[in-house]
Amino acid sequence: xxxxxxxxxxxxxxxxxxxxxxxxxxxGNQEMEAEGAIQKAKGEIQEAKGKVKDAVKSVIDKA
Numbered sequence: 001x002x003x004x005x006x007x008x009x010x011x012x013x014x015x016x017x018x019x020x021x022x023x024x025x026x027x028g029n030q031e032m033e034a035e036g037a038i039q040k041a042k043g044e045i046q047e048a049k050g051k052v053k054d055a056v057k058s059v060i061d062k063a
Contacts, residue, residue, distance in 0.1 A: 003053035010047025014040050 001009075021036025023029075 003050040003057065006050030006053065007047050008050075010043045010045070010050060013043025013046060015043075017041070017043055 017036045017038070017040030019036070020039060021033050024032030024034070024036055
């Protein structure tokens with residue numbers, strides 16, 4: 001995956017996770033709330049991975 005794909009998928013996972021977490025909290029479903037929190041964290045990691053790829057590419061391009 002390229003950095004843009006990682007960042008877009010990361011943002012999508014963060015949004016979906018936040019929604020799932022909120023719905024789980026609203027309906028009192030702790031399992032859904034936990035799944036949402038996990039998905040949101042996965043998205044944050046994925047987005048960070050994309051940013052790291054951008055930074056590495058920038059360093060390599062300057063070399």
